[in-house]
Amino acid sequence: MNKCDEPKKGYESLSASYRYWAEREPGRAQEWKKKFDWALERAQQYADRLGVDREKVLEAWESDRDYWYVNYYQESNQPSLEGKNVVTLAEWEAEGERLYGKERLEWKFRCPACGNVQTARMFKDAGKDPHLCYINCASRYGLGGRKDCKWTTGGLLNIGGRYVIDKKFVPRLIFEFADKENMIYGV
């Protein structure tokens, strides 16, 4: 297929995928339709929450999607934002700067499990990826006060942090800024 013939990324490409499968496997058309509708509804939820057009969300998701829409659109990839602490990347960046200034290496994050306060600088100085500072407890690497905390936002218990919606409209669960109160277990 010539690139010019490809449907535009967004509603157009998603509905083209759905129609392709509905025609190819009419016996399961209901199933394909259900997933198509789910994706549209979820995109609408994100759009409403973030104050953007649904097409903008679909455009980002469809540009990111490089496999079957039926597998791509699911709760673990586009989790419901209902009842969650959600901010946009721009809001999060503004808040970080307000709290700690422009130097991101000095931004402080708090592990929600043990209360460890950590910065990207700590990770960098220890030769670790600085981005780990808001998803993994520093004590995993022998940094910070506690030595026995293995907390990560990649674990099964997705609580105790906040979701930052990145430019692809994907929510990333990260630790809260240290100077906010969101402790779940206490120190």
Ligand SMILES: [Zn+2]
């Ligand atoms: Zn911890």
